[in-house]
Amino acid sequence: GAVVSQHPSWVICKSGTSVKIECRSLDFQATTMFWYRQFPKQSLMLMATSNEGSKATYEQGVEKDKFLINHASLTLSTLTVTSAHPEDSSFYICSAPGGETEAFFGQGTRLTVV
Amino acid sequence: GEDVEQSLFLSVREGDSSVINCTYTDSSSTYLYWYKQEPGAGLQLLTYIFSNMDMKQDQRLTVLLNKKDKHLSLRIADTQTGDSAIYFCAESGGYNFNKFYFGSGTKLNVKP
Numbered sequence: 001g002a003v004v005s006q007h008p009s010w011v012i013c014k015s016g017t018s019v020k021i022e023c024r025s026l027d028f029q030a031t032t033m034f035w036y037r038q039f040p041k042q043s044l045m046l047m048a049t050s051n052e053g054s055k056a057t058y059e060q061g062v063e064k065d066k067f068l069i070n071h072a073s074l075t076l077s078t079l080t081v082t083s084a085h086p087e088d089s090s091f092y093i094c095s096a097p098g099g100e101t102e103a104f105f106g107q108g109t110r111l112t113v114v
Numbered sequence: 115g116e117d118v119e120q121s122l123f124l125s126v127r128e129g130d131s132s133v134i135n136c137t138y139t140d141s142s143s144t145y146l147y148w149y150k151q152e153p154g155a156g157l158q159l160l161t162y163i164f165s166n167m168d169m170k171q172d173q174r175l176t177v178l179l180n181k182k183d184k185h186l187s188l189r190i191a192d193t194q195t196g197d198s199a200i201y202f203c204a205e206s207g208g209y210n211f212n213k214f215y216f217g218s219g220t221k222l223n224v225k226p
Contacts, residue, residue, distance in 0.1 A: 034213060043118075043202065043218040044157075093156065097212035101145055107156040 003027060004096050006106035013084055013113055021079045021109045023050075023094030029074035030096035034103070035067075038091040050077040050094075084113040118205060120217035127225050132190040134220045136203035139184060143205035146179060147214070148188045151200045160188070160201075190222075198224045 003026040013019050023033055031052045036044040048069055049057040056069035066088075068080040081088050089112050095103040117139040126132045138146070147162040163170045163177045163186075170177045176189040186203050200221050204214040 032212065036214075036216075044214075044216040046213065046215060049213060095212070095214070101162055102159055103212045103214065105157040 004094065004104045004106040006092075006094055006109050008109060009107060010110040011112070013111070015085055015113055016083055018080055018082045019084055019111060021081075021092055021094075021111070023077045023079070023096075023106050025075045025096045025104075028096075028098075030077075031074060032097055033071065033077040034095045035069065035077075035079050036093045036095070038093060038108075040091075044093060047079075050079075052077075081111065084111070086113045089113045118203060118215050118217040120201075120203060120220045122218060123221050123223070125223045125225065126193050128193060128195055130193055132188075132193045132197070132222055132224075134188045134190075134201050134203075134222065136186040136188075136217050137184055138186065138203070138205050138215075138217075140205055140215070141181075141184065145206045146177075146186050147204040147206070148175075148177065148186075149202045149204060149216075151202065151219070153199075157202070193222075193224050195224045195226055198222055 005024045007022045033050040035047045037047050038044045046059050047062045050069045050071040052071040058064045071077045091108050091110050093108040094106045098104045120136045144165050145162050148160040149157045150160050151157050161172050161175050163179050174191045178187045200219040202219045203217045
């Protein structure tokens with residue numbers, strides 16, 4: 001089946017630095033991808049919709065300047081957490097549409113900011 | 115975003131049936147989903163139901179949908195220890211089938 005790959009799987013960074021997370025659709029093209037955030041022992045929260053060739057659409061309460069999204073090609077979306085702080089530590093997951101009834105999820109990226 | 119709620123924990127004995135419940139608020143959702151997440155892993159689609167259906171059965175899984183009450187349930191028959199995981203219900207965001215709003219997740223613990 002279709003595969004969505006995220007890189008890195010985990011990352012530890014210092015407070016104040018920026019971290020880039022990549023989401024790739026490996027065997028199909030995705031004009032839209034979605035970014036989610038999962039806090040420990042909590043649900044996945046939709047952060048934004050990444051649109052190839054145009055600006056991302058952010059959910060209410062998500063800081064667009066903090067979480068920069070770039071959909072550079074039909075197979076790649078990136079999420080950059082800028083000036084990361086410990087409260088940004090979380091599990092970030094991307095997904096790409098797989099037709100009308102399904103989305104393909106990446107394996108997730110665990111970000112720890114120290 | 116939309117509101118999707120689940121109970122946080124469920125504990126059952128191996129061989130029993132598990133029923134995980136979910137309520138949602140967006141009546142325009144076209145599809146409702148159940149996903150499984152094992153520790154440290156991504157999300158695995160278990161099943162989904164079209165909003166004009168009341169029930170869907172897929173091997174050990176039975177999904178019931180009460181659209182009037184906006185209530186969704188997942189029944190796992192003959193629960194096994196390998197079913198221990200977190201189960202998320204999700205609704206698709208109205209016109210956008212692939213944009214999901216997830217419930218809080220129910221952690222299912224299956225005792226041998």
